[in-house]
Amino acid sequence: VQLVESGGGLVQAGNSLRLSCTASTDSTHPFIAYAMGWFRQAPGKGREFVAASTWRGETLYGDSVKGRFTVSMDGDDNSVVLQMNTLEADDTAVYFCAADQTGPTISSREQGYDTWGQGTQVTVSS
Secondary structure, three states, X not given: OEEEXXXXXXXXXXXXXXXXXXXXXXXXXOOOOOEEEEEEEOOOOOEEEEEEEEOOOOEEEOHHHOOOEEEEEEOOOOEEEEEEOOXXXXXXXEEEEEEEXXXXXXXXXXXXXXXXXXXXXXXXXX
């Protein structure tokens, strides 16, 4: 199973960007995600939780993005979207998609996720 991210890039502060992530699977490796979400890592810093959603639509957000970012998961095709509005220079980071196949609760911890994408760069210029 691979998680494939898209939508990163360079954007000016105050503008918006939309990240997408889809699980790439085959019939020999079934994949059903309980929750999918996003973490980010800025240069010289640890990985930070951004947002996550369960297949039922329960969501969780990191404090620094509440009110600006929106996460949504499609349980039918194991995909997740992160809509990022009012971007700030501090949002600059590599954004990683993550999936949790087991549950039973939504998590903001890295250990709560078992599958990871390769990351996509988001750069916000001030």
